[in-house]
Amino acid sequence: MNDEDFEPRLGxxxxxxxxxxxxxxxxxxxxxxxxxxxxxxxxxxxxxxxxGAALARVLRSGDRHxxxxxxxxxxxxxxxxxxxxxxxxxxxxxxxxxxxxxxxxGDPGELYSADRDSADGKAFLERGAGDRHQFxxxxxxxxxxxxxxxxxxxxxLMGQMEEDLGTRLDWVAVDHFNTGHPHTHIMLRGMDHxxxxxxxxxxxxxxxLREQASRIVTLDLGPRTDLEIEERLRSDTSAExxxxxxxxxxxxxxEARLVSASDADSFQQALRSARxxxxxxxxxxxxxxxxxxxxxxxxxxxxxxxxxxxxxxRTMQRELSARRLERAAADQIIFDPSADGVAPLVGRVVxxxxxxELQDRHFxxxxxxxxxxxxxxxxxxxxxxxxxxGSIVRIVPREGGVRPVDRTVVEIAAANGGHYTIDAHLxxxxxxxxxxxxxxxxxxxxxxxxxxxxEREPDGSWVIAADHLDKAAAFEARLALDRPVTxxxxxxxxxxxxxxxxxxTWLDRELVSDRPTPIRDAGFGQEVRTxxxxxxxxxxxxxxxxxxxxxxIYPAGMIATLQRRELLRLSAQLSEEIDLPFGETRAxxxxxxxxxRSVEMASGKYAVIERSRDFTLAPWRPVxxxxxxxxxxxxxxxxxxxxxxxxxxxxxxxx
Numbered sequence: 271m272n273d274e275d276f277e278p279r280l281g282x283x284x285x286x287x288x289x290x291x292x293x294x295x296x297x298x299x300x301x302x303x304x305x306x307x308x309x310x311x312x313x314x315x316x317x318x319x320x321x322g323a324a325l326a327r328v329l330r331s332g333d334r335h336x337x338x339x340x341x342x343x344x345x346x347x348x349x350x351x352x353x354x355x356x357x358x359x360x361x362x363x364x365x366x367x368x369x370x371x372x373x374x375x376g377d378p379g380e381l382y383s384a385d386r387d388s389a390d391g392k393a394f395l396e397r398g399a400g401d402r403h404q405f406x407x408x409x410x411x412x413x414x415x416x417x418x419x420x421x422x423x424x425x426x427l428m429g430q431m432e433e434d435l436g437t438r439l440d441w442v443a444v445d446h447f448n449t450g451h452p453h454t455h456i457m458l459r460g461m462d463h464x465x466x467x468x469x470x471x472x473x474x475x476x477x478x479l480r481e482q483a484s485r486i487v488t489l490d491l492g493p494r495t496d497l498e499i500e501e502r503l504r505s506d507t508s509a510e511x512x513x514x515x516x517x518x519x520x521x522x523x524x525e526a527r528l529v530s531a532s533d534a535d536s537f538q539q540a541l542r543s544a545r546x547x548x549x550x551x552x553x554x555x556x557x558x559x560x561x562x563x564x565x566x567x568x569x570x571x572x573x574x575x576x577x578x579x580x581x582x583x584r585t586m587q588r589e590l591s592a593r594r595l596e597r598a599a600a601d602q603i604i605f606d607p608s609a610d611g612v613a614p615l616v617g618r619v620v621x622x623x624x625x626x627e628l629q630d631r632h633f634x635x636x637x638x639x640x641x642x643x644x645x646x647x648x649x650x651x652x653x654x655x656x657x658x659x660g661s662i663v664r665i666v667p668r669e670g671g672v673r674p675v676d677r678t679v680v681e682i683a684a685a686n687g688g689h690y691t692i693d694a695h696l697x698x699x700x701x702x703x704x705x706x707x708x709x710x711x712x713x714x715x716x717x718x719x720x721x722x723x724x725e726r727e728p729d730g731s732w733v734i735a736a737d738h739l740d741k742a743a744a745f746e747a748r749l750a751l752d753r754p755v756t757x758x759x760x761x762x763x764x765x766x767x768x769x770x771x772x773x774x775t776w777l778d779r780e781l782v783s784d785r786p787t788p789i790r791d792a793g794f795g796q797e798v799r800t801x802x803x804x805x806x807x808x809x810x811x812x813x814x815x816x817x818x819x820x821x822x823i824y825p826a827g828m829i830a831t832l833q834r835r836e837l838l839r840l841s842a843q844l845s846e847e848i849d850l851p852f853g854e855t856r857a858x859x860x861x862x863x864x865x866x867r868s869v870e871m872a873s874g875k876y877a878v879i880e881r882s883r884d885f886t887l888a889p890w891r892p893v894x895x896x897x898x899x900x901x902x903x904x905x906x907x908x909x910x911x912x913x914x915x916x917x918x919x920x921x922x923x924x925x
Contacts, residue, residue: 321435322474329481339493343483344453346408347475348629352401352460359630360404360457362651364391364442366624367455372446379444379455382421384428389442394457397440402467403460407479408627410453411487417452420445423486424454430482435470437462455627500537507544510552511577512570515545523565531561552576579604582645589621589635590643597643597793605636605646607667607754615644615665616787618765618794619657634757636663641792649753655892657757660764662776666756670749675713676742683734690714690732717745762870765797769804772812773836773872774829777805782824833873837887840871844878844885853884855906861886862903865894 350356350363368379368391383389398404409427417423424443432439440459446452462468471478506513519542523529531546533539546563549555554566554573566572586602605615617638625633625647632651636644646665648654657663679690686694695707714732718724723741725733735741761768761776768775780786781802789795806822809815814831815824841852848866855861863881868890875890879902888904888911897915904911 320469320471320474321437322478323471325434326471326474326476326478329478339488339499340484341487341491341494342412343480343487344408344410344412345480345483347479348406349460350404350406352398352404356404357395357399360395360398363406363630364395364457366627367444367446367457372444372448374447376448379446381442381444383442384425384439387421391442394440394442394459398459398461401460405456405458405460405468405470407456407458408453409456409483410451411483412451413487413491414452416491420452420454423490424456426486427479427483428456430486431479434474434478434482435462435468437464437468439468503541504544507541508548510573510580512573513545515541516549516569516573518542519545519565520570527565527567528558528562529565531563585623585633586635586643586645589623593620595620595637595643597637601642601793603642603644605644605665605755607646612667614667615646616760617644617662619659619661619663621659622657624651631751634663634665636665637794639787639789639795639798641790641795643793646755648755648757649751654753654757655759655895657759658762661759662761662765664758664760666758668750668753668755670746672739672742672746673713675710676739679710679714679732679734680738683732683738688734689727690734691730717741720748721745759875761872762875763872765794765801768872769801770808771872772832772839774832775805775872777802778809778829778832781806781809781822782829836871836873837876840869840876841887844869844887848878848880848885850880851884853881853886855886855888857906859906860903861888861906861911863901865897865900865902867898868894 350360352360364381368381370376370378372379380387381389381391383394409424411417411423414420421443424445428439428441428443440461441456443454443456445454458468460468503515506515519529531539531543533542546555546557549565549569550557550563554569555563558564582604583599583602590597590602606612615636615638617636617640620635620637620643622632622634625631630651632648632654634646634648634657636646638644648665678695682695682698683690685698690710692704692707692711695710696702696704711732714724714726718726721741721744724735724738727733763771763775768777777798789798791799806815809824809828810817810822814828815822817823837854838852841854845852861879861881863879863886865877866880866885867878869876869878869887876887877890877894879886879888888906891910891913893913894902900915902913902915904913
């Protein structure tokens with residue numbers, strides 16, 4: 271047809287590629303084109319899209335001939351999207367990298383830029399408020415301890431990056447010296463000098479930047495000497511982690527996992543022999559005949575896990591030593607939420623830190639009531655509320671796997687032509703309420719946002735594929751990385767303040783519980799037992815408990831009495847602050863107002879809700895965090911409050 275007849279139709283792409291990202295469609299089409307033409311030597315995978323791709327290939331080819339003499343640099347990269355909660359996460363990340371104790375003197379981190387030794391982090395975030403994404407780097411030269419100041423090295427690296435990518439870069443950085451390996455955190459705006467999205471080739475991020483950093487460090491400190499190389503390799507022969515020697519052994523082994531200890535170079539042969547003997551001691555290799563050895567099937571994965579465990583143990587020992595807590599090595603344990611029959615972990619927070627600084631994955635070191643100390647990975651920091659040192663928490667493994675809600679969706683879709691809708695749900699199950707059906711929609715929405723593999727039709731119906739349960743299992747596995755456990759705050763106050771607090775405390779709930787937490791008379795458990803004895807004495811003095819026949823008797827309403835005492839005391843203070851009277855609520859009452867803030871009490875965390883003529887207090891729930899400043903409504907029940915959000919009928923209900 272001629273040009274005049276052409277009418278473009280704007281809108282979403284539909285058809286066979288619906289639901290896929292545009293880049294994935296390009297990659298798929300290119301692969302098919304390659305199959306048709308018979309060209310298979312260069313598989314297109316998207317790694318060369320963006321700035322710096324050609325240079326990265328040149329640098330990578332040059333690295334193959336660089337040998338052992340180049341100074342090694344570790345570069346970790348994360349692409350952070352700034353939509354939704356992304357900007358808040360960027361603010362939190364900037365605050366984290368400037369935290370106390372990261373300099374050589376133990377001072378807060380100092381933010382700097384290309385031309386300023388003291389950069390304005392707030393201004394940097396404001397400049398990038400409209401950016402689609404942001405790059406975050408951790409750059410760690412292996413010999414960084416030889417630098418008196420890392421700033422000149424980082425500025426040269428970023429200047430070289432500008433030259434490689436052909437654009438000016440807007441960045442800030444902080445140097446950290448609080449670990450055994452000094453390193454630098456760099457935050458780079460995702461915008462080039464023309465105001466367009468900065469797209470960097472994956473090949474440059476994976477290889478080019480690291481090679482440029484290595485070249486600069488090698489120029490600064492000189493090539494590694496024979497003595498440095500030999501000392502490093504000798505230390506690797508006894509390491510309980512994955513080493514360069516292991517990688518070479520794995521590369522050289524045959525299909526039967528056999529490898530020879532021999533090498534043309536006598537020094538390399540000595541290294542291989544020593545390393546194989548160490549692997550034998552760890553039951554990861556065994557001699558076969560002559561100089562042949564068979565490597566364990568899971569050698570690489572096992573050594574990686576051993577290295578990670580070693581890092582964790584060192585972290586625990588460092589934090590315990592800093593707080594002068596003496597715990598036997600046998601009582602330092604990694605909490606594994608995936609283990610069969612694992613019990614909830616209750617204890618005092620010793621420290622909180624980042625296991626993965628780029629991915630914002632946190633850990634807690636907890637002094638358990640069983641006398642042991644635990645390292646617990648808790649996932650993404652934004653998903654876990656603040657847990658200050660000294661607070662008492664309960665850590666429970668998060669339930670994963672396919673949920674009943676997923677099976678219900680599949681069942682209803684099977685009876686409705688492969689589609690799920692609220693109307694179909696109510697028709698399929700007349701006993702279900704609309705609010706209950708909406709929980710299924712929220713589940714599908716969450717899966718669609720995260721997995722991008724579930725389709726919603728323009729009419730609001732959901733396309734449920736035959737493998738929906740597999741998608742649900744994959745979704746839960748992905749969530750487990752971000753939040754493997756649930757962290758419940760039992761007491762914001764430290765244990766030494768609980769015996770004399772005029773409020774309902776964790777100690778009180780343990781004293782009256784039918785199934786109290788098992789407590790061992792050792793470590794933190796010993797402190798808890800002492801605090802419980804003092805608390806019993808205080809309750810008797812306050813006539814809230816009595817001793818009969820050598821046993822302490824607690825009346826049924828003791829917890830409620832203590833809670834109300836603190837509630838009335840706090841409400842009187844808040845009434846003066848916000849100039850409104852306090853309205854107490856009881857079971858069956860309807861609450862409607864604006865959620866203005868939260869307050870921390872010894873009895874727990876509470877929400878402050880302003881109404882037209884007064885204010886009231888309600889037990890806090892994490893879901894309320896997203897409703898601050900917004901209207902909320904709920905019905906008070908004995909087991910808690912059923913909340914409705916949205917300011918109008920039909921909004922989501924959270925029981």
